[in-house]
Amino acid sequence: MQLMEAYAACMACPVRSNSFCDAVPMSDLDSLGKARRLIRFNRRQTIVCEGAPATALFSIVSGVVKLYRSLADGRTQITGFRFPGEFFAAPHSGRYTTTVEALTSVEACCFPRSRLNRLSQRFPEIQTNLIEMNHQHLAAAENQIFLLGRKTAREKVASFLLWYREKLDQEKISEDRRMSLPMTRTEVADFLGLTTETVSRVLTGLAREKMLAIDKSHSITLLDVASLRRASGL
């Protein structure tokens, strides 16, 4: 039966306790399951488009997405990334404010606005969780604003690496000291307000100074976190 499936899906959800779904008690997981639909996306696939009517909210089960805006002349700026447990596709006056694209293969729960509204009337703590997570996103945006406005290329790249390392540490088991970036050099550049060339140059520079090691481009090991922290401008 569908009911059982929905219940089982949310019951077994690996990120429930990290997501806003945490507000729904175990006994009501079937209501939760019925409000959402699990969708899979491939790397490079666009999930929502900037400016389109905001019909749903997405909560990530696995994978990473980027949020970005771009101009007609090609200039692109990534405004943030979202990881498992986090949501995306916040509306402003009824429309999505950024385009969202999958960086890896992604599983996400799609909650149509209307159903989510009904659900959060039954479980008001959903709203509390959403507010809490919104504040986290805002704090992350403030970090990025400071970084973009006031940091040098070197500081930007060092900050980025330390930030991603921390994300990995709190998301999953920290694999080992090596970490593999799901984003390309261009995407790192579009996040940090730099060009691909500069990101590449700074990375090889930091590698020459033995703060990190690069193997196969996307696989990076942070060798000297203390020096990196100093290089990041705190």
Add this chain to the structure above:
Amino acid sequence: MQLMEAYAACMACPVRSNSFCDAVPMSDLDSLGKARRLIRFNRRQTIVCEGAPATALFSIVSGVVKLYRSLADGRTQITGFRFPGEFFAAPHSGRYTTTVEALTSVEACCFPRSRLNRLSQRFPEIQTNLIEMNHQHLAAAENQIFLLGRKTAREKVASFLLWYREKLDQEKISEDRRMSLPMTRTEVADFLGLTTETVSRVLTGLAREKMLAIDKSHSITLLDVASLRRASGL
């Protein structure tokens, strides 16, 4: 009586319909009034400090504030401004994420967290409003991220002027075509990720091109909005 005063205060509040307080029905304005305390701040006065325990949320009745972060070496970045009807001092893991300072004389309602929580249990629509406004703040942050990461000095300044003009138009009666900036050149620079000198140079440049007129530095008239929009990179 205190009760009457509180009731009268919120009853007469000029920004109630634009603030999250809108969620409280007229018949319950006394509960609202008792949850908050009206505080006045002078220009230049610090209202909350980055990193301090987040004990209250503030809603602006009149005036403008700036939110900013700064480093020990003096680098400062303004992450946003807040206007009448908007709130500030969002917490992240229990602490304020930015310092907030009054740009003009400011009247703000201070809501201690505990009272606000009790109030929003009685009136859940408060949470809905807070979420809505949070999304607006996030959208504003995304705008600024794009601006900081990908726009030229000229585009930044033009965008800023148009943005502020729009704010004025929707906040109050649009005075006339002249507008007076509540922020100094340094504050504009700290908002746009530039130096004071560059802001000044770009402004005189735009004035030479007859897109605007400057009288007394803080009083600016936008003469050619269409050209400015083109100069802002859309």
Add this chain to the structure above:
DNA sequence: CGTGGTTTTGAGCCCGTTCAAGTATCGTGG
């Protein structure tokens, strides 16, 4: 009418960009 702060203007420099070439990496089909 001075005094301190803000704004403007000027000259020179530097960080990050641009343009261009060369190298590694990955996916695909033979």
Add this chain to the structure above:
DNA sequence: CCACGATACTTGAACGGGCTCAAAACCACG
């Protein structure tokens, strides 16, 4: 499994937008 083409990454040389440093002009306030 390898050859191939496409894409991503690195490296180099030269340019330029915005910064730095310095000084002059302007303004508000006593």
